[in-house]
Amino acid sequence: MFAAAAAPFQWLTSVEGPPASFLTIDPRVVLPTYRYALSRGDLSRLHACEESPLLWLAIVLVEEDGTVTANLRAPIVINPAVMVGHQVMPQGCLYPLRQVIAIE
Amino acid sequence: MLVFTRKRGEAIIIGDGIEVRVLRAGRDGVRLGIVAPVSLPVHRQEIHEQIRQANRAAANPAAAAGDRAAVEALLKARRR
Numbered sequence: 001m002f003a004a005a006a007a008p009f010q011w012l013t014s015v016e017g018p019p020a021s022f023l024t025i026d027p028r029v030v031l032p033t034y035r036y037a038l039s040r041g042d043l044s045r046l047h048a049c050e051e052s053p054l055l056w057l058a059i060v061l062v063e064e065d066g067t068v069t070a071n072l073r074a075p076i077v078i079n080p081a082v083m084v085g086h087q088v089m090p091q092g093c094l095y096p097l098r099q100v101i102a103i104e
Numbered sequence: 105m106l107v108f109t110r111k112r113g114e115a116i117i118i119g120d121g122i123e124v125r126v127l128r129a130g131r132d133g134v135r136l137g138i139v140a141p142v143s144l145p146v147h148r149q150e151i152h153e154q155i156r157q158a159n160r161a162a163a164n165p166a167a168a169a170g171d172r173a174a175v176e177a178l179l180k181a182r183r184r
Contacts, residue, residue, distance in 0.1 A: 009175055009179075020163040021163070022159075022162055022163055023162070023175060040142055041142040041143070041144075041145060044142045044143065045142075045143060045145075059158070059159065059162045060162065060175075061158065061161055061162045062174040062175070066174050066177070068174055068175065068178050071155075071158050071162070073155070074155040074158070087155070087159070089145065089147050089151065089152065089155055090151070097154060097155070097158055098158070101178065
């Protein structure tokens with residue numbers, strides 16, 4: 001779900017199962033140097049190849065003190081061509097689970 | 105819980121395509137090798153649990169209104 005008012009944030013809302021909604025952000029907005037190598041298994045689950053254009057979303061968390069952080073360790077990757085998405089989990093990922101989103 | 109005793113180099117087979125083999129057993133750790141179909145993700149439990157917890161915290165519906173307010177404040181500060 002895209003809402004211009006929330007840009008660069010995006011809401012991801014469940015349409016099935018228990019109600020849940022996640023606030024997300026493109027990890028490259030948080031960290032321009034962000035790079036994440038998808039494993040063969042990740043690509044196969046996404047029905048994607050290395051060249052497929054994929055949509056990357058990091059889950060945003062608002063901490064109790066109001067700090068806004070993004071989960072860069074386990075991003076959601078969506079293959080828009082087949083509308084399949086998964087949360088990928090790292091084998092040896094060094095990105096933080098809670099990266100503070102800086103106010104410029 | 106099903107319990108097996110395995111020596112180094114021995115394995116167990118789960119279902120039709122999953123193999124868990126003991127590669128090395130030391131005093132403070134056991135090194136395991138896993139063979140599984142690519143469709144099955146395999147993770148260390150603590151990493152899996154950490155990410156599930158982070159997801160649960162982020163999906164809390166009660167926090168949604170607070171999230172909106174915090175994000176609006178952040179965006180406002182960014183635009184300034």
